[in-house]
Amino acid sequence: MDLTTETIEMYHDSLNPALAKLFKFMGLDSVEVEAEGMIIKDNQGREYLDCVGGYGSLNFGHRPPEIVAAVKEQLGRMPLASKLLFNRHLAEFTTELKELTPGELQYSFICNSGTEAVEGALKLARLYTGKKEIISTINSFHGKSMGALSATGREQYSKPFAPLVAGFKHIPFGDVDALTVAISEETAAVILEPIQGEGGIVIPPADYLAEVRGICNQQGVLMIVDEIQTGLGRVGSNFAVEAAGVVPDIMTLAKSLGGGVMPVGALIAKPEVWEPFIESPLLHTSTFGGNPLAAVAGKKALEILERDNLALQAKRIGTKLLAELEKLSLKYSDLITEVRGKGLLIGIELVDEGVGGMLISELIDRGLLAVYTLNQPQVIRIEPPLIMSEEEMDRVIGILETALEAVLELKS
């Protein structure tokens, strides 16, 4: 049996047969073996341009050499922490986070995923305010553990697990009037993404974040901004809130925070909000959070983000890519309803989910990996590493055009 057949059988037997079927249905019938920058190679020697970008965890590309080297170095010394002695790498990493994140954001807790970062943020908001209610937005995505899922605004994921955590309300994204109405005496915090990623790359009105900040200040409600997907240069600034001139009370980060090498998440908050964690430093903990490998990867990632000005790179190349995609949307208006995005977080909205499925298959056949957003399957995300070159961008456009042509033919 060849490697591919054997791997698919193993998926059937020990992971989930439905997952194996879904992958095959999308035309994915090979095994990935190595990757570098924007390119993934499979076991049959085929190469793919990666426009999925690990759902935003590969801002630095696959296998960024400096981050790999730093992690390898640490691997040879001490991979996991004693948890008792001081961890120098963790101290340097959180110092760097404090310096790079906007405004008074200062104290952070390092964990291992985005979901955990959101859990920590929600817990801290309740602890600091002594209130229970959290306002989130419809169509949002904040993760799938019980607390994070209670914030996530999609019933398809949350309903099967009811009752979830009590006290969550969901209001339309981008609607400040709805927020004003929803806030009550019992509201601890508002949690939102600056741009809804899994919701289908939904960009709110230009002054939305600033207005939410104003309302939160007025009402004494905390503002939690989930930058897990938008952060670290993705949307053309180090953090999306920076472009809006807003400083949240708590910010969550993950995905590319581990430099595409380690799983790393973080929540960072203003000192006043952190007070209860200072009073009880063991109230919220994690065995693996902030381990030396993760801390070294995170520290290096932040260093490269700043040194190479990846945010500017994302802005520059993202603007060109969006302009090219807009041309394609006019040419293929029978298939595409809209393209939208900021920096290198771009969505192509198709006329329906079926067209999306066909397009993904045609793209994979031509060596381009792209996938739909979790809450909106008719929106295909283009979320490549921020280090994508212009030549790679031209190849992405070329492949998209021939794939759209093929879908049009299939439909006729």
Ligand code: PLP
């Ligand atoms: N928050 C946002 C905005 C996300 O996009 C995601 C994942 O897609 C999460 C939270 C959950 O992160 P993770 O999958 O690392 O738990």
